[in-house]
Amino acid sequence: MKKNYLSYSILILSIVLLLVVFTLFSCKKVDPVRPAFTPYYVQHSPSISEQNNTTLLKSDPLVTDTQKESEDDQPVFCYAIYAPKLDLEEVEAQISSFIQQEIASAQLMYNEDAALNLDYTLDVFAHTLGQIKFFGFSCPLSNQKPGDHLIYKAFLYHASSGTVYSFGDIVQEDERETLYQGIDAVVSSQIQTEISSSALSDETLLYALHFTEQGLNFVFPANTFAENQSDELSVLLPYDSISSCISDLFYDLLADYLPARGRQIDPDKPMIALTFDDGPSKYTQFIADLAEQYGGRVTFCVVGNRIDQYRDTLIRVSDAGHEIANHTWEHKKLTSLSYEEAKTQLQKVDDKVYELTGKHLHFIRPTYGSVNDTLKQLSNDLKMPLANWAVDTEDWKSRNADAVYHACMSTVKDGDIVLFHDLYESTYHAIERLIPELTAKGYQLVTLSELVEYSGQSIQYGHIYRDVK
Ligand SMILES: [Zn+2]
Structure with missing residues (x-):
């Protein structure tokens, strides 16, 4: 009722204004001076x-x-x-x-x-x-x-x-195309003509832009895109769909409306650590990308002498927040080495990874899962805990994506560490199914360090982690 009254008032006021303008215009005609x-x-x-x-x-x-x-x-x-x-x-x-x-x-x-x-x-x-x-x-x-x-x-x-x-202050420059595509899709369908908003000036875009609680709402005046565009065109781009396009500055200003940038781990929700041994390999980057796509991070337990061949991969996955763990320099069975020999095997990998990524390694993934007192002592001395697994997918043995998928899916539970090897195509195909499904089941995919950190336990050197429950 109040709204009707307001609309009514605006209508009356508009008529009065029109009359005033009309009168003024009419005066002009009578008296040209x-x-x-x-x-x-x-x-x-x-x-x-x-x-x-x-x-x-x-x-x-x-x-x-x-x-x-x-x-x-x-x-x-x-x-x-x-x-x-x-x-x-x-x-x-x-x-x-x-x-x-x-x-x-x-x-x-x-x-x-x-x-x-x-x-x-x-x-x-x-x-x-x-x-x-x-x-x-x-x-x-x-x-x-x-x-x-x-x-x-x-x-x-x-x-x-x-x-x-300026408009440029709002958008992440290298993500502009995403924004244009969002606008183009809606406008093209509204006016039945293919248009390209990338041709519009920043001034035009800024004029059209309205910030709303739902998203960026662009209202383009008539004729912005085509002569036959007789009406205003309104395009709402929800924040979720364009969050990647927002600059850091505006991400802060619009923080209440945007999904939190960066990853948020909820310690009260289930989490698992997927770990990949014996790489890096040509599948490493794909697995990392897939995990990121679902908001997760995983751990790559690398063999040192493979790093040079996959140097860029190692740097990229580390930069993206995946964890690199220490799986020895030459995949030697640590329990058959002396304390000094084993130490050299581990130290060389840490030096190499630190040189490339600026990060030290936190975990030792024992080769063959074998641990003895010497290795426990080494874990203590190097301040690198030992991480084995609760779920062994035996992917190296089956080389079958279905088998790997079921091995994981049938037993995995909150707090588990799961063992894979990123050397096999079959493992990658299993992962293609596992990551979306585990995420859909509510598991947060975390690194070994995150698993221990968010379990609330203090880190124990010499201890063999298999899960955190
Ligand atoms: Zn191995």
Whole structure:
């Protein structure tokens, strides 16, 4: 009821305004000397409630400045401009310069009596992002047809600091294409014409953009994309679908609406550590990518003398947050080596990985799962705990994706460490099924270090981890 009343009021007000404008226009026709527009420049201070309302009703001009009487033989130039007064220096300076430019270019455009009309809307999203949108037109007084020289201009700023942002500040530059694709898909289907929003200027995109709680809402004025686009076009891109396109700066500003960037592990939810021995190999990167796609990270227990061949892979997966664990330099059975020999086997891998990634290794994955007192002592001395497994998929033996899949799926439980080898294509195919399904079952895929850390247990050297329950 209240809404109806408001709509009704707006309707009445619009009619009154139209009548006023019409009367002024009519006057012009009667008396060609008098301008159609009452020339004034109004600075308007929006109230807080107005700042949160995109449609402003500006009823009380604070400052009225009338253009000087023109000489009789000079063309009259009239302007009716509304601009907000916000007490934010940077925004106001930019707005003022924009208005001066528009006045100057409109005056240059016409050799006869002419007018410039500018109005604006203002809203503040989430108490942080202010958006001012100017719209208007200039025209000769002899032919007052809005539409020939339309003006659209937006200012986006920080509501407290007044810092002004460009469209480029909002988007992650290398992810722009994703944003364009999102817009193109919706617009193309609405107007039945293939369009390419990448052809639009940043100014146009900024003007169209509205921040909403649901996502970025682009409202493109008529004719933005095609002559036959007679109506506004609205495209809502939900935050979830474009979170990767948002710059770090705006990710912080819009934090309440975006999924947390980076991985969040919930210690109260089930988790498992998938571990891959004997690599790196040509499958390592694929497994890492797949895990990342599902928000997980895994552990690669590498053999040192393979690292040079897969140097880039090792660096990439480590940078992406997967863990590298120590599976000896030459895959020697540690329990048949002396303390010093075993130490050298482990130390060499740690040195190599540290040289490439800047990270030391936290876990020893004993070759063949064999552990003796010497190795426990070494684990203590090197401060690297031992990690075996609760689930052995025996993928090296079966080399069968189905068998590997079932070996894992039938026994795995919360807190388990699962053993695979990233040397086999069959293992990769099993993983292609396992990662989505385990994730769907609610398991968080974590690294060995994360598994121990989030179990709440303190790390124990010399201890053989198989699970954390
Ligand atoms: Zn091995």
